[in-house]
Amino acid sequence: MSHCYATQGHDSLNQYILHMADNSLVLGQRLCELCTHAPILEEETALMNTSLDLFGQARNWLDYAVARNPQLGDCDALAMGRDERHFLNLLLCEQGNGNFADTMARQYLFDVWHRLTLQALCLSQDSQIAAIAAKSIKEVDYHEQRSRNWVIRLGDGTQQSHDYMQSAINDLWSYSDELFVQGEDELQLVAQGIAANQADIEGQWRTTVSQTLIEATLTQPSPTDCFQKFGGKQGEHSEPFGLMLAEMQSLYRAHPGAVW
Structure with a gap:
């Protein structure tokens, strides 16, 4: 069955809804890639629970x-049938898992934004x-508490864990x-x-993250130290995202419409 993904941009509200969905869907998929790869059993459970929470929100x-x-078809068709250019997630959500510090830094930066955005959307x-x-x-309140604790624990831990978390940030x-x-x-729509008005959220996000980095004895990167990247919300993604999407969608595309 053919669905009208290409016309989604003509409906700004649906585009916004898909943006929120794709953030959760893509980050949830990244986290589920870590199944059997967590450093300890407790984190194995926590990572998979977070992934399941995000999948439920995406649905x-x-x-x-x-x-x-x-x-647009149905929920499965939207998740598994769209091409890369039709995904509207933030680039942060699609970044690779890397090491455990990379995973938790990515999670924390997103969690703070996610909580503040959802608070506004309430x-x-x-x-x-x-x-x-x-x-x-x-669910997101818990996600943020957990990821924040790991940023602090690794940042203010051993020299090696500090270096890993600083590099991730x-x-x-x-x-x-x-x-x-x-x-x-x-x-x-604002x-x-x-x-949600991101102009209001930005200041809160920067204050919250800055306070956490200070507690974790980490240095916040200066604007001149990093080149900012954009495009995810316009469907412009990284090469690794395409590889992740191909794996995620392979079964659905091989057997479209199948149920079990």
């Missing part, structure tokens, strides 16, 4: 997108968006500015009281 967003536009004039946000934020900082970029269509 809620995707179901709403389909409810608004049945031509007040959305769109009742379904508000409901999804209210349900999701309970340095590398991932290049994706931080994209968190707060909003195009004209999204700003119209004006209507539907979408």
